[in-house]
Amino acid sequence: MTSNLHSVAEEACRTLGFKIIGFQAAGAFKETYRAETPEGQIVALKVIDRSRADFVRTEREIAALKRCTSTRIARLLDYKAFRANNGCEYDVCVEEFLGGGTLEDRLAERLFTPFEVRSLLLELVQAIAVLREHRLVHRDIKPANIMFRHDSEIPILVDFGLVRDLSQHSLTMSWLPQGPGTPYFSSPEQLNNEKQSIDWRTDQFSVGVVGSIALTARHPYEAEGMTPPQVVAATASRKGPSGEFRKQMEMQGLAALVKMVRPWPVQRFSVHQELITALED
């Protein structure tokens, strides 16, 4: 795969003394590569096109990753502003390489058992609790942004491109009908751009959706025959989890999942310890 960003990544690697091993992922204005450092360490090298990305968001992402030193959050090893030979500015992030793939890859192979879902949720709740401590909201938790180290089953949150720092002013205009996030995994407050209600409970909702997908391959708000856009619409209009979902979760001993995806933040768990206890019960 070659692209404009690929040549910039190669150029950045030459400067850093790294060697590109392979392509990993691409976003709207960034690409990630596997690279090897002079010491032989495998890392993820992310190149962001500053002319297309919102630099303030990139700055916040970097600041957030620097603040969070948790084993459940991808480690930022280095960051550099990089001027390429084409005269343009890029941001280059060196992050730890997570060799265990994404949750999305794993779910493509098989669904999780209730036991596995419980373990997954417990780990993810610990991760968002760390973010909460730092007054951060990820806002884009989905299977593609949950990865694993090659030697561990602990899920790791990656891609903080949409992170909201509650101690800073919001970057989203209040007149926008919808706030940032992947709609299918977004909470009603994100879908309705209710900025005043965005907090750790927003991530709790997305983690709940991930749990539901991992267990049943269905969104909690999905009724029989609904298309994904209809599910998003049902979420935005706060229809609430389907009756079938509630029943199923109760039967599986995962009633806490129902509370995690309630339409209003105030209806979800207010304290992460409470949520952990409910999941462990």
Added chain:
Amino acid sequence: MGAYFQMGHGSENLVGERGLQTFEGIILSPVNRTELELQNDIVNFRRKAEYDIVLDPQLYYPRSEAGRLPDQAYFPQDLDTADLTSSRWWSDIVGKIADYGKRIAVDAICSPAVIPKKWNSDYLCHCVANYEELAENLQSSSIRPILTLGVHLDELGDRNDAFRIASAITSGSQKACYLVVESNVEPRRELTDSSSVLNLMVLIGALERAGCPVILSHCSSELVLMKAAGATHCATGKFFNLRRFTKSRFDEEKEGGGGALPYWFEQSLMAFLRPADIARLQRDFPQFLAMGDSNNLWGQAILTQFSSEPKIPWLGLSWRQYLAWFGLTEKKLQGKEAGTLVRKWLREAGERWEQLDDKDIFLDESRNDGRWIRPWQQALSDFGKVDF
């Protein structure tokens, strides 16, 4: 868990009186007292009992210059030119309020909040921001910060509004909420709009279920509904005609309190009665008088005085009878049984009003006819069906 006594004109002498010992906390009013007076009040209150003493800075209408408010050290001097939306401006005031509370040695301080013309997301952010600022200012002290939220009853027409407000208010680090409900309901009149009453109950229920205990300010006989909704504490003042939180209450207080008319609160009808009404009930339905906690120490004193010296004024006794009912009932309505008990009281009150109606017995005041009972029953019934 227990009632709070909202201080008003000359209320200080009622604190800790016989029959009023059920009150657990006191909400100070800087509108009526100087800083030094409040400091002395607190010393006196603490001698009487272990009250939870809360400072409400009362900056609801910052441009109103009620009572002694402008003399308080935290009262802003630049009101006319200030930008009330500026967080820096509020930050300065919050700091002064925290210092004020520390000087007079209160147990808790309510964050300052304006009562908005119309609430929106910016207003909710203002409430949360002022609270967080206060919490930061009180970090090194043992004084508890409480988040103040002002809502207008008319703005609670939609169930979703209650959840929306509760969601935004619980987005911070708040541990408790002081809820001030403004309404246009006239003094001495009950709330009759079942939909807004229900949504107020939902707001309280949602906050409480999210682990945010509510102190409901300026409460009247609707206390029974708010307790059924799960409010941890309800607060009341002594004046029946000032019990509503209306914008004009600040002006009314200027004139000296205005609690000139005595009332008897009768639980059997959930109504305030005038002296002639008491006489009517004594004559035609004596079994409807002095029921439940209306039959308290001060209620008995009133009835004794009526029979022995009917011409003697009983205004002071009437305040005490009402406050005693409020304190006792607030205490009784703790826990999960509150809803069942209130449902029963309202059903019985409705039946009694029908009996009065059947016998052509009309109470003195034109709208004192029990018209609020059915909306209250509806609100309570609908509250039981809300999916929290």
